Amino acid sequence: MSTSDQEFGIDVAPGDGPAERGGVAQRIGFYLAGLGLAVLLTATSFFVAGTDLVWQPSIPVALVVLAIAQMGVHLVFFLHLTTGPDNTNNVLALAFGVLIVMLVMGGSLWIMANLNHNMMPMDQMMQMQR
Amino acid sequence: MDGVTVPADDPHALRGLASDDPGSASMWKGPASKRIITGYGFWIFILSDIIMFSALFASYAVLIGATAGGPSGRQLFDLRNVVIETALLLASSFSCGLATIAADSRNATWFQVAMAVTCGFGLGFLALEANEFAGLIGRGAGPTRSAFLSAFFTLVGCHGLHVSAGILWLLTMMAQVYAKGFRADIQRRILCFALFWHALDIIWIAVFTIVYLLGSAA
Numbered sequence: 001m002s003t004s005d006q007e008f009g010i011d012v013a014p015g016d017g018p019a020e021r022g023g024v025a026q027r028i029g030f031y032l033a034g035l036g037l038a039v040l041l042t043a044t045s046f047f048v049a050g051t052d053l054v055w056q057p058s059i060p061v062a063l064v065v066l067a068i069a070q071m072g073v074h075l076v077f078f079l080h081l082t083t084g085p086d087n088t089n090n091v092l093a094l095a096f097g098v099l100i101v102m103l104v105m106g107g108s109l110w111i112m113a114n115l116n117h118n119m120m121p122m123d124q125m126m127q128m129q130r
Numbered sequence: 131m132d133g134v135t136v137p138a139d140d141p142h143a144l145r146g147l148a149s150d151d152p153g154s155a156s157m158w159k160g161p162a163s164k165r166i167i168t169g170y171g172f173w174i175f176i177l178s179d180i181i182m183f184s185a186l187f188a189s190y191a192v193l194i195g196a197t198a199g200g201p202s203g204r205q206l207f208d209l210r211n212v213v214i215e216t217a218l219l220l221a222s223s224f225s226c227g228l229a230t231i232a233a234d235s236r237n238a239t240w241f242q243v244a245m246a247v248t249c250g251f252g253l254g255f256l257a258l259e260a261n262e263f264a265g266l267i268g269r270g271a272g273p274t275r276s277a278f279l280s281a282f283f284t285l286v287g288c289h290g291l292h293v294s295a296g297i298l299w300l301l302t303m304m305a306q307v308y309a310k311g312f313r314a315d316i317q318r319r320i321l322c323f324a325l326f327w328h329a330l331d332i333i334w335i336a337v338f339t340i341v342y343l344l345g346s347a348a
Contacts, residue, residue: 011162013169015230015325024231031227038220042338046213049343060344067339071332078223078328090173097177101184108188 012086034077041070172322176329186285196277203345212342222251223331233320236312245304252297
């Protein structure tokens with residue numbers, strides 16, 4: 001096998017990972033592993049949200065981290081995204097999507113937080129207009 | 131067969147484009163198969179759908195405190211209901227994966243069974259969500275009550291509409307496999323459906339984290 005074949009290997013459709021080539025039992029095991037991890041992360045999320053055992057201000061951060069971890073589990077185990085060369089196109093499209101999502105969400109929160117901070121309270125504004 | 135490795139078990143003939151002629155020695159293996167192009171195009175659609183959801187998430191996050199004197203998330207959300215909804219969606223994602231495996235193995239019986247189970251879990255999710263919405267509106271916490279509730283109903287309702295559309299698509303795929311069998315074009319539609327259904331589950335992770343867990347903490 002020459003290096004060029006490895007570098008320019010045929011792509012794989014999103015959802016068709018290398019796992020698609022194993023036997024049926026192996027593939028079901030892959031989905032089961034994903035389901036187990038997802039259940040574990042979901043259970044942790046709901047437990048952390050209602051617990052008094054940890055420092056309270058850390059809870060929102062923990063929830064966001066757990067959610068991102070679970071999205072990663074779903075991408076790998078259910079959507080079969082890999083870091084292999086045949087998945088480069090799929091991963092790059094995803095990376096661009098994530099960039100836009102970050103810009104939309106982060107930008108909105110940032111701008112609106114500043115706006116609320118700089119805006120005069122509504123009752124004072126009404127009084128000035130009289 | 132010098133420069134080409136064809137896996138023994140290759141259900142979609144993805145490597146079938148590679149030249150069998152060892153003398154050609156060219157890196158160009160022709161255009162990608164239709165399955166790859168269709169799947170990639172649908173992947174782009176899913177990402178654009180996620181970007182649309184990110185705008186709804188952003189508006190929810192901005193409006194989370196704008197309750198206009200009405201009830202806040204902490205008073206409204208019933209987390210036990212959300213746990214069951216999450217479990218139903220996770221289970222349906224798993225059975226959708228089983229349906230994909232059955233389709234690749236061209237096993238019509240198991241495909242129909244797995245799709246029916248997926249449909250059942252999806253309908254259960256929708257029933258719980260409809261029940262929750264009806265309860266909120268009945269308590270006077272409908273979408274017109276406050277900007278917070280408008281954002282909540284828009285975001286969660288949009289996800290629910292996607293699940294409804296997914297169930298219609300699912301039933302269509304069951305009927306098409308029944309009527310036409312596992313033709314290549316039907317297999318491509320099954321691939322796209324599976325992508326769609328798993329993507330809905332990923333969006334639900336963000337919904338239960340941002341809307342319900344963070345919303346009831348705020």
